[in-house]
Amino acid sequence: MPILEKISRLMNHAFIFVAGTFMVAMILITCANIVSRLVWVPVKGTFELMGFFGAVVTAFALGYTQAKKAHISVDILVNRFPKRVQKFLNGINSVICMIFFTLAGWQIAKLGNTLRTSGEVTETLRIIYYPFTYGVALGCFLLSLVLLVELAELFFSENGAT
Amino acid sequence: MDAALVGILGIIVLLIVLFILGMPVGFAMAVVGFCGFSYVISPQAALNMIATDLWSTFSKYGLTVIPLFILMGYLAFHAGIAERLYDAAYKWVGHWRGGLAIATIAADEMFAAICGSNTATAATMGAVALPQMNKYNYDTRLSTGTVVTGGTLGTVMPPSVVLIIIGLQTEQSIVKLFLAGILPAIVLGLLFVVTIIVLCRLYPDFGPAGPKTSLAEKLKSLLGVIEALTIFVLVIGGLYFGVFTPTEAGAAGVLITLVVSFSTRKLTWTGFIRSIGDTLKISCMVYMLVTGAIIFGRFLAVTRLPFMVADFAASLPVSPYVILVMVMAIYLLGGCFMDSLGFLVLTIPIFFPLGIALGFDPIWYAIILTMVTTMGAITPPVGVNIYVVKALAPDIKLGTIFKSVSFFLLACIGSIILLILFPQLALIIPNAMFD
Numbered sequence: 001m002p003i004l005e006k007i008s009r010l011m012n013h014a015f016i017f018v019a020g021t022f023m024v025a026m027i028l029i030t031c032a033n034i035v036s037r038l039v040w041v042p043v044k045g046t047f048e049l050m051g052f053f054g055a056v057v058t059a060f061a062l063g064y065t066q067a068k069k070a071h072i073s074v075d076i077l078v079n080r081f082p083k084r085v086q087k088f089l090n091g092i093n094s095v096i097c098m099i100f101f102t103l104a105g106w107q108i109a110k111l112g113n114t115l116r117t118s119g120e121v122t123e124t125l126r127i128i129y130y131p132f133t134y135g136v137a138l139g140c141f142l143l144s145l146v147l148l149v150e151l152a153e154l155f156f157s158e159n160g161a162t
Numbered sequence: 163m164d165a166a167l168v169g170i171l172g173i174i175v176l177l178i179v180l181f182i183l184g185m186p187v188g189f190a191m192a193v194v195g196f197c198g199f200s201y202v203i204s205p206q207a208a209l210n211m212i213a214t215d216l217w218s219t220f221s222k223y224g225l226t227v228i229p230l231f232i233l234m235g236y237l238a239f240h241a242g243i244a245e246r247l248y249d250a251a252y253k254w255v256g257h258w259r260g261g262l263a264i265a266t267i268a269a270d271e272m273f274a275a276i277c278g279s280n281t282a283t284a285a286t287m288g289a290v291a292l293p294q295m296n297k298y299n300y301d302t303r304l305s306t307g308t309v310v311t312g313g314t315l316g317t318v319m320p321p322s323v324v325l326i327i328i329g330l331q332t333e334q335s336i337v338k339l340f341l342a343g344i345l346p347a348i349v350l351g352l353l354f355v356v357t358i359i360v361l362c363r364l365y366p367d368f369g370p371a372g373p374k375t376s377l378a379e380k381l382k383s384l385l386g387v388i389e390a391l392t393i394f395v396l397v398i399g400g401l402y403f404g405v406f407t408p409t410e411a412g413a414a415g416v417l418i419t420l421v422v423s424f425s426t427r428k429l430t431w432t433g434f435i436r437s438i439g440d441t442l443k444i445s446c447m448v449y450m451l452v453t454g455a456i457i458f459g460r461f462l463a464v465t466r467l468p469f470m471v472a473d474f475a476a477s478l479p480v481s482p483y484v485i486l487v488m489v490m491a492i493y494l495l496g497g498c499f500m501d502s503l504g505f506l507v508l509t510i511p512i513f514f515p516l517g518i519a520l521g522f523d524p525i526w527y528a529i530i531l532t533m534v535t536t537m538g539a540i541t542p543p544v545g546v547n548i549y550v551v552k553a554l555a556p557d558i559k560l561g562t563i564f565k566s567v568s569f570f571l572l573a574c575i576g577s578i579i580l581l582i583l584f585p586q587l588a589l590i591i592p593n594a595m596f597d
Contacts, residue, residue, distance in 0.1 A: 020438045023229060030230075030413030034406055047223050050409065055221035057229060061446035070443040071186035071450060072504050078184035093183045100193050100212075107213030136220055 059139025230412025246386030284313025
């Protein structure tokens with residue numbers, strides 16, 4: 001299990017680096033578009049690229065956000081349960097979310113396949129965009145991996161993550 | 163089974179998943195929405211729906227405004243802009259009784275104008291103002307309450323993440339919502355100041371007067387306000403005059419904050435990297451909330467429950483304001499038990515159509531919901547700002563903070579009553595700008 005945890009941690013670091021880079025790119029593209037539009041003509045395709053970059057930023061941060069426990073939850077009642085019950089509920093929680101995000105990742109990858117095989121391109125730049133769709137699927141799979149690691153920790157660590 | 167009944171069951175299951183399993187709000191809404199949609203339509207349709215919704219929400223241009231405004235706030239925080247705002251306010255009013263608390267509210271109001279989150283505002287001002295108030299022997303019942311409630315101004319004063327989410331979910335103009343938030347935020351801030359003054363009259367030991375400062379010091383401190391003012395004027399001004407869209411305003415705000423912070427050498431590389439990391443975390447959480455709400459909203463829409471609730475409420479033989487009070491009570495109660503932003507996102511698909519069916523102005527109604535939601539952030543037991551301040555001041559008992567906040571709740575209620583009595587408080591600026 002430490003190997004799985006290490007893989008998850010390394011992947012999250014890599015993904016968050018990519019997400020951060022795309023976020024900086026979003027700022028630069030938008031600002032370039034404002035300036036270019038004021039002095040000459042707008043930068044073509046800003047609207048499309050911003051959306052796709054935003055998708056990468058969010059999807060690649062999914063695992064990291066879960067690992068940092070930054071998704072808001074209502075723990076007012078859960079915290080009052082005995083530790084063993086909390087551990088059990090956390091386990092169910094992780095399993096449900098893991099199944100959901102694996103299904104979501106699989107379906108989004110299928111959507112990416114459809115976009116790839118049909119040769120779908122964007123309206124303005126006329127570029128393929130299925131790689132971004134695959135990126136979102138990858139983000140969902142990484143989140144599932146983080147949830148799997150959390151589940152494994154519940155079983156293998158002494159105290160479990162509560 | 164009747165579709166509306168399935169919708170009600172879905173809400174009950176969602177509450178169980180939220181409260182018993184403690185599943186993150188965004189995930190819970192998505193999972194329950196997916197299961198409900200599978201039941202009402204078909205599992206294959208539900209699978210297609212989650213793929214399409216996740217992809218289209220994550221890649222939606224309109225939502226890219228969220229990380230940008232969050233980053234702007236974090237950069238401002240790491241660049242120490244809040245400290246200089248507080249210092250300026252402190253130099254001007256710190257020598258009054260309760261002056262440091264008033265300075266905190268004033269700095270909150272100014273910082274909120276460049277930061278879109280109430281927790282970020284509370285955390286920032288808490289870190290800056292609490293040590294100062296402790297130094298001058300302020301009673302913790304005043305100091306903690308000031309910081310906790312002052313943070314709520316971040317939600318109402320533009321740019322605000324809550325207003326952006328409401329705008330995106332209800333397809334209202336974000337620019338109009340931003341404009342509508344300005345006066346209510348100022349009124350709320352003024353009522354907080356009145357509360358501080360009254361408290362210090364009743365209990366003079368709560369906020370002893372600080373040392374006096376010379377006029378030269380006062381004027382010099384104003385330099386600290388210039389950077390925040392520059393950012394606010396350029397960003398919000400650019401938005402209002404149509405120079406850029408809300409998303410562009412966010413990107414421009416980040417760039418302006420970066421230029422201002424790096425040119426004054428106040429922002430370090432570490433501060434910049436931390437800002438990026440924190441922004442990714444918070445914006446991902448917000449994106450997931452919005453996506454979860456959209457998926458849950460799709461399920462509710464196929465059950466037709468929101469429309470039935472809206473039609474039922476609109477047909478009731480009572481004044482729309484009675485229903486409004488009931489809606490506000492639900493928000494207050496909901497805000498007591500779960501994170502206010504999560505509750506807002508969860509309930510907008512039901513309560514926004516209701517407000518429109520009752521004939522309320524959508525912009526005004528959105529501001530009312532925002533104000534009530536902000537109250538949720540400071541009401542026990544799940545007031546998120548309370549825990550932010552508790553983390554900053556671990557020695558202070560939670561009970562003391564709760565008591566301290568209760569003084570300020572009257573000001574929150576007062577501002578909502580004023581907004582109901584005088585809707586123009588919210589509408590005058592957007593109407594003047596757009597009509």
